[in-house]
Amino acid sequence: GENVEQHPSTLSVQEGDSAVIKCTYSDSASNYFPWYKQELGKGPQLIIDIRSNVGEKKDQRIAVTLNKTAKHFSLHITETQPEDSAVYFCAPRGSARQLTFGSGTQLTVLP
Amino acid sequence: NAGVTQTPKFRVLKTGQSMTLLCAQDMNHEYMYWYRQDPGMGLRLIHYSVGEGTTAKGEVPDGYNVSRLKKQNFLLGLESAAPSQTSVYFCASGQFSEAFFGQGTRLTVV
Numbered sequence: 518g519e520n521v522e523q524h525p526s527t528l529s530v531q532e533g534d535s536a537v538i539k540c541t542y543s544d545s546a547s548n549y550f551p552w553y554k555q556e557l558g559k560g561p562q563l564i565i566d567i568r569s570n571v572g573e574k575k576d577q578r579i580a581v582t583l584n585k586t587a588k589h590f591s592l593h594i595t596e597t598q599p600e601d602s603a604v605y606f607c608a609p610r611g612s613a614r615q616l617t618f619g620s621g622t623q624l625t626v627l628p
Numbered sequence: 629n630a631g632v633t634q635t636p637k638f639r640v641l642k643t644g645q646s647m648t649l650l651c652a653q654d655m656n657h658e659y660m661y662w663y664r665q666d667p668g669m670g671l672r673l674i675h676y677s678v679g680e681g682t683t684a685k686g687e688v689p690d691g692y693n694v695s696r697l698k699k700q701n702f703l704l705g706l707e708s709a710a711p712s713q714t715s716v717y718f719c720a721s722g723q724f725s726e727a728f729f730g731q732g733t734r735l736t737v738v
Binding site for chain 2: 549561563615619621
């Protein structure tokens with residue numbers, strides 16, 4: 518299956534600053550690259566995704582960038598707000614039937 | 629549209645007891661998954677299914693069994709619960725892109 522590494526495991530930023538989380542994967546056949554947000558007491562929910570024919574996608578304050586050559590993609594959050602505090606997971610999809618998640622990043626936005 | 633529904637939401641079991649967690653989805657998805665999430669840890673895949681009547685082992689399958697008799701339902705069974713199975717269990721469904729998660733089942737084994 519897919520070997521997925523996510524860094525950092527914890528990230529604290531001041532409100533208004535930017536946050537970047539990186540996900541590295543092993544399957545060169547991966548073609549779908551999503552990021553999920555998990556709020557306390559809830560299941561993860563998709564916040565943004567990108568497919569292999571696109572290098573970058575933006576949705577208001579969040580963006581995802583993809584580097585297929587280096588096999589990594591990143592989540593960028595600008596102008597962070599307290600409601601951005603959550604755990605974020607990547608879950609690249611390729612040829613494997615299993616759905617493997619990164620180990621998660623606990624983002625804390627400090628007021 | 630209900631999406632993915634898990635029952636029960638909370639359960640306390642005694643060591644050695646058995647129970648079944650139910651996951652139901654109304655999106656006609658072929659793929660369904662069961663994960664466990666322990667404090668400070670990520671989502672570990674227990675078992676998954678790629679269609680009605682199929683099941684496969686994930687990363688941490690020991691102590692669990694599953695069944696997918698109907699396309700919309702994916703059942704997770706604990707035959708003889710152990711304290712190490714205390715966790716939050718999440719079910720998810722999807723095709724080849726977005727996965728949709730249930731709200732989770734918090735299970736405590738005492």
